[in-house]
Amino acid sequence: MHQDGSLALPPRVRHRYTGDIDEHALCVEGWRMQYDQLSAGRFQGELSDLWLDDISLLRDRSNQAMLKSGEAQGETLTFSLPIRNAGALHCAGHTLHEAQLLVARGDNLPELRTPANLELLCINLQEAEMARLLACQHSTLGVRDLPGCYRLPAGGAYLELARLAQELFTPEAQILTWLAQPRARAMLRDTVLMHLLDLLDTGEPHELAPSARLRVIRRAREYALAHPDQPPSILELCNRVGASRRKLQYCFQETLGINPLAYLRTLRLNAAHRALRRGAGESVQDVAAQWGFCHLSRFARDYQALFGQLPSTTLKAAGQKC
Numbered sequence: 001m002h003q004d005g006s007l008a009l010p011p012r013v014r015h016r017y018t019g020d021i022d023e024h025a026l027c028v029e030g031w032r033m034q035y036d037q038l039s040a041g042r043f044q045g046e047l048s049d050l051w052l053d054d055i056s057l058l059r060d061r062s063n064q065a066m067l068k069s070g071e072a073q074g075e076t077l078t079f080s081l082p083i084r085n086a087g088a089l090h091c092a093g094h095t096l097h098e099a100q101l102l103v104a105r106g107d108n109l110p111e112l113r114t115p116a117n118l119e120l121l122c123i124n125l126q127e128a129e130m131a132r133l134l135a136c137q138h139s140t141l142g143v144r145d146l147p148g149c150y151r152l153p154a155g156g157a158y159l160e161l162a163r164l165a166q167e168l169f170t171p172e173a174q175i176l177t178w179l180a181q182p183r184a185r186a187m188l189r190d191t192v193l194m195h196l197l198d199l200l201d202t203g204e205p206h207e208l209a210p211s212a213r214l215r216v217i218r219r220a221r222e223y224a225l226a227h228p229d230q231p232p233s234i235l236e237l238c239n240r241v242g243a244s245r246r247k248l249q250y251c252f253q254e255t256l257g258i259n260p261l262a263y264l265r266t267l268r269l270n271a272a273h274r275a276l277r278r279g280a281g282e283s284v285q286d287v288a289a290q291w292g293f294c295h296l297s298r299f300a301r302d303y304q305a306l307f308g309q310l311p312s313t314t315l316k317a318a319g320q321k322c
Contacts, residue, residue, distance in 0.1 A: 011051055011179040015171070018045040024062065025070075033070035039116050048169040052179075052189040054129060059083070059169050061119040068114060072106035076124050077143070079103055079196055080112075081152060083162040084119035091149070099158070101150040101199050108147075121165045123196060133197065136239035141200060150199060157198035164191065183230065190235035194245060197235075201244045213251040216241050220248065224264045231268065231292040234261060268292055269306050272299075276311055279318030284311045 018024040024045040025035040037043060045062035061084070072078050080102040082089070089096045092110035104110055106124065114120065131143040152158040168175055178184045208216075219241045224232055232240070237260065238248055252260045272291045275282065285296055288311070293299035303311045 011053060011185055013048065013050045013168070013175050013179065015046070015048045015169070018047065018062075019043060021045070021062075021064070021066065028058065028060070030056070031070060031072045033068065036067040037064050038067055038113070039065040050168060050175070052185055052192070055123065055125040055189060055192065057165065057168070057192065058122040058124070059119065059165060060122065061117070063116055065116045066114050068112045069109070071109055072124055074107045075127050076106035077103060077127050077130055077146060078106050078109060079123045081121055081158070081161070081199075082118060083121045083165050084117075086118040087115035089114055089118075094149070096149065099152040101152055101158075103146045103148055103150065105147055121162070123192065125193075133193065133235075133239070136242065137197070137244050138242045139197075139201070139244065146200070152199065157195045161192070161195040161199070164195070187233050190233040194233070194235045194238075197238075198245055201246055208247075208251065210255070213255045216243055216248065216251040217255055220260060220264070221267065224267065225271070228268065228271065228291050229289065231264065237264075265302070266306065269303055272303065272311070273307060273314065276314040277318050279315060284315055287311070287315075 016027050018027060019042070021035050021037045021043045024043070024047065025033045027047045029049060041064060043062065043064050045060075048059040050057040082099050085099055089100070090113035091100075091102060102110070102112075105127070127143050130146070134141055134143060178188055220237050223237065223240045234245055234248070238245055241248065243251070248260050252258060252263055256263060258266075268291045272287050272293070275287045275290065276284070282290075284300075288296055288299040293302075300310055300312075307314070
């Protein structure tokens with residue numbers, strides 16, 4: 001996992017409720033913002049922010065129409081998108097009637113007029129990190145090409161990211177538990193970045209020859225099996241094989257008829273099955289942990305679904321062999 005300390009703050013999540021528009025603007029930590037209220041009535045706002053090492057997520061919602069201007073941290077990129085639409089946005093002289101992903105440099109945020117009751121998600125990360133991700137995946141996009149507007153499809157990655165944001169910022173979410181675990185935090189970070197990259201990857205994957213698809217699959221498989229106790233995220237796999245998620249998905253579906261996550265999980269279940277059949281004095285819990293299954297009950301359920309028996313049954317049968 002690559003992390004840039006220039007943006008990093010301790011992992012945390014905060015929720016604040018505001019009753020004044022200037023108070024609301026001052027609560028956006030690390031940003032210098034000015035908000036002007038445009039619609040009449042008493043102001044009520046809510047701000048939630050989440051820090052995942054070197055990226056930050058901000059959910060901003062209020063009951064009034066506003067004019068927003070200012071800047072975020074230098075040498076960063078800010079990705080903004082509505083997670084609950086409330087009408088047209090006006091950005092840098094353009095009227096956006098459909099949901100759009102707005103990408104801007106942190107030190108050059110466009111003036112934004114937002115409607116009342118809009119819920120906006122902003123994701124901020126270093127330009128250098130986004131440049132690294134695009135290079136790792138052999139993207140045709142350069143980091144300097146990104147600032148602008150991208151039409152958001154009705155479902156897919158946009159829906160997944162909006163749903164994830166809603167889950168993360170609900171008061172009952174177990175986010176503090178996740179933040180306390182480095183691996184869980186890293187996986188959450190990768191999930192957010194993978195959704196962002198999906199939103200930017202609007203083209204169809206180029207058709208590849210079967211031999212090229214097999215090379216992509218082989219590299220993904222070798223990397224996953226070389227790190228059994230820490231299953232890689234899709235973002236890690238994409239970076240390792242030099243492909244976008246769309247291309248990785250295409251290679252697996254065309255060649256094996258299965259998505260990459262399901263395939264790699266099945267590989268690990270088969271490896272655990274072989275280890276249990278050897279019965280080398282290890283417990284079911286030891287084998288599950290060795291192959292990256294953190295939740296024993298979920299491992300047992302998935303194992304039984306694949307092999308028709310519980311892992312404890314496989315281990316017991318191994319102990320009865322001559």
